[in-house]
Amino acid sequence: MAVRDPEIEQLRVEVYRRMTGEQRIDIAADMFEDGVAIARASILDQHPDITPEQLSQQIRQRVLPPEMAKQVEAYLTKRSSHDCATRHPTSSP
Numbered sequence: 001m002a003v004r005d006p007e008i009e010q011l012r013v014e015v016y017r018r019m020t021g022e023q024r025i026d027i028a029a030d031m032f033e034d035g036v037a038i039a040r041a042s043i044l045d046q047h048p049d050i051t052p053e054q055l056s057q058q059i060r061q062r063v064l065p066p067e068m069a070k071q072v073e074a075y076l077t078k079r080s081s082h083d084c085a086t087r088h089p090t091s092s093p
Contacts, residue, residue: 036063 016024039062043055050058061069 032063039063 019027036059039059040055043050043058043062047054047058057073060072064072
């Protein structure tokens with residue numbers, strides 16, 4: 001981690017403390033979106049022929065904690081199979 005100047009760090013803390021919760025959440029959301037954009041660009045640079053589905057999966061694996069990424073993948077797989085069954089129901093005798 002970078003070494004920070006103590007005076008600058010104190011100023012940063014004071015600025016954040018004066019912000020509303022909404023302002024701090026907005027900053028965090030912007031940082032998250034920037035991280036996703038960086039991950040997307042990196043993946044596309046390494047794998048220019050990746051499918052949109054594979055790209056989304058790779059992004060989730062990079063930005064989510066490992067256990068959460070697994071849970072999301074399981075949910076999406078289950079949802080996808082449910083959607084397919086709903087669109088193409090098998091006939092019952």
